[in-house]
Amino acid sequence: MPQRKVHPFGFQGRGGSPNRPGAIKVNRPYLCYVRRVTETAPKRTPLHDEHVRLGAKMVPFAGWLMPVQYTSIVEEHQAVRNNVGIFDISHMGQLIVDGAGAREWLNTMLTNNIDKLDVGMGQYTFLLNERGGIIDDLIVYRIGDQKFLLVVNAARTEDDFAWLQKHLCAPIQIENRSADFGGVAIQGPRLLELFHALFGKDMQPPPRNAIAELPFDRTNVFVARTGYTGEDGIEVFFRATDAVKFWNATLEKGKPFGIKPCGLGARDTLRLEMCYPLNGSDLSPERNPIEAGLGTFVDLTKPDFIGRDALLKTKEIGSREKLVPFRMREKGPPPRPHYAVFHNGERVGEVTSGTLSPSLNFGVGMAYIDAAHAKIGAEIDIEIRGQKFPAVIEKKPLYKKSAS
Numbered sequence: 578m579p580q581r582k583v584h585p586f587g588f589q590g591r592g593g594s595p596n597r598p599g600a601i602k603v604n605r606p607y608l609c610y611v612r613r614v615t616e617t618a619p620k621r622t623p624l625h626d627e628h629v630r631l632g633a634k635m636v637p638f639a640g641w642l643m644p645v646q647y648t649s650i651v652e653e654h655q656a657v658r659n660n661v662g663i664f665d666i667s668h669m670g671q672l673i674v675d676g677a678g679a680r681e682w683l684n685t686m687l688t689n690n691i692d693k694l695d696v697g698m699g700q701y702t703f704l705l706n707e708r709g710g711i712i713d714d715l716i717v718y719r720i721g722d723q724k725f726l727l728v729v730n731a732a733r734t735e736d737d738f739a740w741l742q743k744h745l746c747a748p749i750q751i752e753n754r755s756a757d758f759g760g761v762a763i764q765g766p767r768l769l770e771l772f773h774a775l776f777g778k779d780m781q782p783p784p785r786n787a788i789a790e791l792p793f794d795r796t797n798v799f800v801a802r803t804g805y806t807g808e809d810g811i812e813v814f815f816r817a818t819d820a821v822k823f824w825n826a827t828l829e830k831g832k833p834f835g836i837k838p839c840g841l842g843a844r845d846t847l848r849l850e851m852c853y854p855l856n857g858s859d860l861s862p863e864r865n866p867i868e869a870g871l872g873t874f875v876d877l878t879k880p881d882f883i884g885r886d887a888l889l890k891t892k893e894i895g896s897r898e899k900l901v902p903f904r905m906r907e908k909g910p911p912p913r914p915h916y917a918v919f920h921n922g923e924r925v926g927e928v929t930s931g932t933l934s935p936s937l938n939f940g941v942g943m944a945y946i947d948a949a950h951a952k953i954g955a956e957i958d959i960e961i962r963g964q965k966f967p968a969v970i971e972k973k974p975l976y977k978k979s980a981s
Contacts, residue, residue: 617640619637619638619640619641619642620640620641620642620668621641621642622641622642622643622665622667622668622759622820623667623759623817623818623820623821624665624667624759624761624820624821624824625642626821627821627824627825628643628644628647628665628838631647631838632647632648633645633646633647633838633840634646634647634840636841638668638731638841639668639730639731639732639857640668640731640732641668641731643665643668643840643841644665644838644840644841645840645841645842646840646841646842646843647837647838647839647840648837650840650842650843650846650935651935652837653837653838653839653840653842653843654839654843654846654847654935654936655935655936656765656835656836656837656839656843657764657765657806657808657837657839657843657847658765658766658808658847658936659765659766659835660765660766660767660834660835660836660837661763661764661765661766661767661768661770661771661831661834661835661836662763662764662765662836662837662838662839662843663761663762663763663764663824663827663828663831663836663837663838663839664761664762664763664764664838664839664840664844665759665760665761665824666760666761666762666812667758667759667760667761667817667820668731669728669729669730669731669734669755669760670727670728670729670730670731670733670734670737670738670753670755671726671727671729671753671754671755671757671758671760671814672726672727672729672734672737672738672741672751672752672753672754672755673724673725673726673727673751673752673754674724674725674727674741674749674750674751675721675723675724675725675749675750675751675752676723676748676749676750677723677748677749678723678746678748678749679723679724679725679749680692680719680722680723680725682745682746682749683717683725684879684882685744685881685882685883686704686741686744686882686883687702687703687704687717687882688702688703688705688866688874688875688876688882688884688888689701689702689703689717689874689875689876690876690878690879691717691719691725694717694718694719695719696719696720696721696722697718697719697720697783697787697788697789698718698719698786698787698788699716699717699718699719699786699787699788699801699803700716700717700786701714701715701716701874702714702715702716702717702874703715703866703871703874703875704729704737704740704741705865705866705882705883705884705887705888706862706883706884707883707884707887708862708865708884708887709865709866709867709884709885709886709887709888709891710861710862710863710864710865710884711856711860711861711862711864711865711866711869712733712736712737712740712862713729713730713733713736713737713856714730714854714856714860714871715727715728715729715730715737716728716801716803718788718801720788726788726799728801728812728814730856730857732856732857733856734753734755738751738753744883756817757816757817758814758815758816758817759814759815759816759817759819759820759823760812760813760814760815761812761813761823761824761827762804762805762806762810762811762812762813763810763811763812763813764804764805764806764808764809764810764847765806765808765809765810766808766809767834767835768782768808768809768810768811769782769809770833770834771827771830771831771834771836772811774830774831774833774834775793775826775827775830776791776792776793776800782800782802782811783800783801783802783811784802785802785803786801786802786803787801787802788800788801788802793815793823794822794826796815796816796819798813798814798815798819798823799813799814799815800812800813801813801814805844805847805848805853806844806847806848806851807847807848807850807851807853807974807976807978808847845930845932846932846933846934846935849930849931849932849934849942849943849975850934850936850937850941850974850975850976851973851974851975851976852902852943852973852974852975854869854871854900854930854943855930858914858929858930859900859929859930859943864900864945865884865887865888865891866888867888867891867892867896868891868896868897868898868899868900868945870899870900870901870973872892875888877889877892895948896948897947897948898926898945898946898947898948898951899945899946899948899951900929900943900944900945901943901944901945901946901951901953901970902941902942902943902970902971902972902973902974902975903941903942903943903944903957903959903968903969903970903971904934904937904939904940904941904969904971904975905939905940905941905959905966905967905968906966906967906968906969907966907967908938908939908940909940909961909966910940910961910962910966911931911932911933911940911942912928912931912932912940912941912942912959912961912968913928913931913942913961914928914929914930914931915927915928916928916931916959916960916961917959917960918944918946918957918958918959918960919957919958919959919960919965920946920950920955920956920957920958925946925947925950925957926944926945926946926947926950926951926957927944927945928942928943928944928959929942929943929944929945930942930943931943931959934975934976936976937975937976940959940966940968941975942959944959946970951970952970953970953971953972954969954970955969955970956968956969957969957970
């Protein structure tokens, strides 16, 4: 009997077109991404058994047991840069905000301007505390006139939900649907070929930052044209019970396109080459979007949102420190979080993210540096194991795709 179509998030917009058994050695430079180990037993995504079956190295991350790599971080990284890769993002949170006045209320809670979103569109934004500090960075999709899907960081889901509930105004409702759904990110230059293999030649993916509900194997899934790698990509959300079916179908149909399952290690190297921030490392409640260089996603023309006054003050007097990307001048040990940054022998900052870039074959990273020294082209030194290594502050992104 055909299965009845379901609407995972109650989408009201347009449908149709519009991260081998046995131990694996993990390279230490990439482990900065998986350091958030919780005291309680980590949760498992609906795809956990598939990762184990594929021989993934599993590690605790943000309260979850996640794959850090399957074969090699470099191999998985290059698959995304040159072909296509698939990541399990089921650990990320999904919150639904619904009800009369939801749009106006969310505009007082988030930094970007919800009014600019048509139904079926999304935007990157921030949830701030009163001091302007970043509780979370997230993507909000408008999936109905007064209905919104918030895709939030795994480690922040409960905090985000509690913060939003604390400020909730009736009749608006917020629901944490994270446990009900799974998700994958499919990223790489061969995305379109794989998309058509999965959804049909006549189906088109949504445009950049848009979300659409598409039919897949007698059910419906959400497909968003978003990602965290710098490559063309989609993020697909589905019922948890459909996770294994969609994962395996994607791996099977992706074989002609060189698909590889990818873990957190490659997700970190890919995002860092693009200078995309990692919450908990580059972003925190002690840092605001302006000093993080992300003021583009803050609309200070809105009359009221939590943290606005603090951001106006920062803009008026200037940031004491700025988050900047850098590249090591020479080949050597990679930079890591908390390494000190120096300029002419004076300590001027601290590394927040660092790794060896598989695309550039140099150490790269991001650091908060005194504003006076945070200039593109400035020469700095990174202290690694008591020895200073030269580096230079670069323009975003660190990795630029060739025109060929």
